[in-house]
Amino acid sequence: MFAYSRPLPFAASLVALAIAVGVSGCKPRSESASTAGARTTIQNKGSDTMVNVAQVWAEEYKKTHPQVDVEVSGGGSGVGLAALIKGTIDLANASRDMKAEEKAHAKKNTGKEPREFVVGYDALAVYVHKDNPLTEITHEQLREIFAEGGKVTRWSELGVKLPAGQDQIVRISRQSSSGTYEFFREHVLNKRDFKLGSRDMNGSKEVVELVASTPSAIGYSGLGYNEPGKVKMLKVAVAAGRPAVAPSVATTLSKEYPIARPLLLYTLGEPTGELKAYVSWIMSDAGQKIVERSGYVPLSHAADRK
Amino acid sequence: MSPAPAPDDSPAVMAVRAARRPLWARLGEKSIEGMVYVSGISAIIFVLGIFVFVLKEALPVLGHEDFSLSRFLFSTEWYPTSEASKRYGVLAMIAGTFSVTLLAMVIAVPFGLGAAIYLSEFCGQKTRETLKIIIEFLAAVPSVVWGFIGLTVMSKLIVQFTGAPVGVNVLNGGIVLALMSVPIIVSIGEDALKAVPDSYREAAIALGVTRWQLIWRVLLPAAKNGLLAAVLLGVGRGVGETMAVLMATGHAVHVPQSVLDSVRTLTANIAAELGEASAGSEHYRVLFLTGVLLFTLTFAVNLAADAIVRGIRRK
Numbered sequence: 001m002f003a004y005s006r007p008l009p010f011a012a013s014l015v016a017l018a019i020a021v022g023v024s025g026c027k028p029r030s031e032s033a034s035t036a037g038a039r040t041t042i043q044n045k046g047s048d049t050m051v052n053v054a055q056v057w058a059e060e061y062k063k064t065h066p067q068v069d070v071e072v073s074g075g076g077s078g079v080g081l082a083a084l085i086k087g088t089i090d091l092a093n094a095s096r097d098m099k100a101e102e103k104a105h106a107k108k109n110t111g112k113e114p115r116e117f118v119v120g121y122d123a124l125a126v127y128v129h130k131d132n133p134l135t136e137i138t139h140e141q142l143r144e145i146f147a148e149g150g151k152v153t154r155w156s157e158l159g160v161k162l163p164a165g166q167d168q169i170v171r172i173s174r175q176s177s178s179g180t181y182e183f184f185r186e187h188v189l190n191k192r193d194f195k196l197g198s199r200d201m202n203g204s205k206e207v208v209e210l211v212a213s214t215p216s217a218i219g220y221s222g223l224g225y226n227e228p229g230k231v232k233m234l235k236v237a238v239a240a241g242r243p244a245v246a247p248s249v250a251t252t253l254s255k256e257y258p259i260a261r262p263l264l265l266y267t268l269g270e271p272t273g274e275l276k277a278y279v280s281w282i283m284s285d286a287g288q289k290i291v292e293r294s295g296y297v298p299l300s301h302a303a304d305r306k
Numbered sequence: 307m308s309p310a311p312a313p314d315d316s317p318a319v320m321a322v323r324a325a326r327r328p329l330w331a332r333l334g335e336k337s338i339e340g341m342v343y344v345s346g347i348s349a350i351i352f353v354l355g356i357f358v359f360v361l362k363e364a365l366p367v368l369g370h371e372d373f374s375l376s377r378f379l380f381s382t383e384w385y386p387t388s389e390a391s392k393r394y395g396v397l398a399m400i401a402g403t404f405s406v407t408l409l410a411m412v413i414a415v416p417f418g419l420g421a422a423i424y425l426s427e428f429c430g431q432k433t434r435e436t437l438k439i440i441i442e443f444l445a446a447v448p449s450v451v452w453g454f455i456g457l458t459v460m461s462k463l464i465v466q467f468t469g470a471p472v473g474v475n476v477l478n479g480g481i482v483l484a485l486m487s488v489p490i491i492v493s494i495g496e497d498a499l500k501a502v503p504d505s506y507r508e509a510a511i512a513l514g515v516t517r518w519q520l521i522w523r524v525l526l527p528a529a530k531n532g533l534l535a536a537v538l539l540g541v542g543r544g545v546g547e548t549m550a551v552l553m554a555t556g557h558a559v560h561v562p563q564s565v566l567d568s569v570r571t572l573t574a575n576i577a578a579e580l581g582e583a584s585a586g587s588e589h590y591r592v593l594f595l596t597g598v599l600l601f602t603l604t605f606a607v608n609l610a611a612d613a614i615v616r617g618i619r620r621k
């Protein structure tokens with residue numbers, strides 16, 4: 001009723017509100033282009049495995065190049081590559097190769113060929129709870145545990161005795177946007193699908209944390225996420241009878257450890273300007289030291305051994 | 307011709323007055339009326355717009371030859387990124403959503419309605435004000451904080467007390483959702499009880515009933531529609547909640563056999579996977595179809611709640 005008797009102030013305030021929203025909604029848009037004056041913002045997104053190291057790269061780079069802001073976010077290799085395909089980011093982190101169809105999609109969408117840079121290596125460790133007596137595992141056993149149609153669901157089937165009530169194997173996996181998930185599927189499960197019913201975590205760190213708090217769990221995550229004293233990394237053998245190798249920087253470098261992969265950066269087309277400088281800085285000694293400090297295997301070492 | 311003078315607010319008088327006003331005033335009024343009208347119906351526009359958009363993104367997948375709607379609804383196999391054979395079945399997630407929501411309601415309804423009865427019938431003015439503030443504060447806690455509590459605090463407690471291998475499961479998600487829907491149930495339930503005329507209470511007391519009889523035999527039947535609406539809005543909250551259940555349920559594609567099993571809900575699945583699905587791909591469209599399914603479910607729940615609330619008003 002009151003609105004009818006005095007319609008004007010109410011309506012006027014509505015109009016004012018609409019204008020205010022319109023103005024405030026539009027204004028920052030024009031300023032948020034990636035280059036404002038001398039400042040440059042590099043949008044960097046992708047692999048959860050690499051998100052920690054990418055964060056350190058960004059912070060360290062800022063110290064020597066204050067005019068460049070690198071905005072880092074995770075989400076998974078798939079998320080980063082999807083964003084690169086859409087053209088919303090400048091640099092994608094990936095812990096798996098870009099698929100041919102993704103490259104074609106990017107070409108179609110943006111007109112540019114994605115360019116790949118290897119910036120380090122990572123070993124994928126298989127984690128169990130610290131109290132689990134198991135010390136080594138074969139690819140075949142991992143397939144039986146994780147892959148669709150695999151028969152192993154209990155620890156006793158692997159000859160492992162856990163306290164009563166913990167015999168059921170709790171499989172801890174990653175969500176399907178993760179490069180770690182795809183790499184594990186491709187190289188350990190031989191492209192077979194995962195068994196349904198695994199707990200699919202959002203990040204590399206969550207996998208290790210859940211394994212640490214679950215005595216009957218088994219999971220896979222990057223070597224850099226190891227938490228000694230809380231979880232145990234298993235030695236991995238390609239087949240029964242072959243030597244089982246513990247994951248470490250040294251065994252990754254020597255290619256003895258079987259589940260290792262390159263860490264990749266992708267740009268759209270050949271990078272230029274500040275983006276080019278950033279990528280080459282990552283591949284320089286300064287950037288590679290950070291790779292090593294974060295628990296991954298830097299390029300220079302790998303090159304020495306080749 | 308009408309000899310009697312027209313009353314002041316008759317249409318004829320209004321029209322003459324309006325005609326006398328200057329053009330700018332009339333135009334101004336018309337445009338402002340228009341604007342108020344648009345803001346009034348904007349909610350309808352938004353709801354329809356969202357539905358149309360989601361549907362538009364989802365529909366093309368129905369034409370794909372290797373996609374079948376019955377498989378989508380009745381298969382538990384969810385392999386959106388498989389290299390050998392992609393399979394899109396959301397039955398396990400429908401089961402996940404319903405199991406978590408059901409458990410949440412089993413916990414939240416007695417607590418919520420109990421609190422509503424206490425607030426409306428038993429406690430004094432001061433206690434009521436304090437309690438209401440605190441309950442509304444519960445409603446204001448962001449869902450990601452609830453999820454965090456589920457993931458870190460609750461999961462440890464569940465492992466400790468139930469011996470379950472993993473603490474992120476239906477029970478965890480159900481408790482978190484219950485905590486989130488209790489405030490809604492309490493505030494709407496209390497309103498429904500307050501809406502029962504005092505004459506009912508006075509009549510009952512005059513007949514010499516006990517407090518228990520008053521509540522059980524008089525107030526609850528009289529307010530049952532409002533209380534049901536409160537419960538259904540709580541259900542809607544449960545079905546639609548994403549972040550908290552994503553963190554607290556373990557995110558496993560699995561039809562639960564007990565409350566200690568991990569599940570994945572429809573909402574959590576969309577949240578976790580939409581980012582990676584490239585726009586226009588089959589996976590992307592199936593996720594939007596899941597959105598349509600979810601939209602239909604919550605719409606049905608809200609519509610039911612609304613119909614019931616309308617039912618009370620008419621009485």
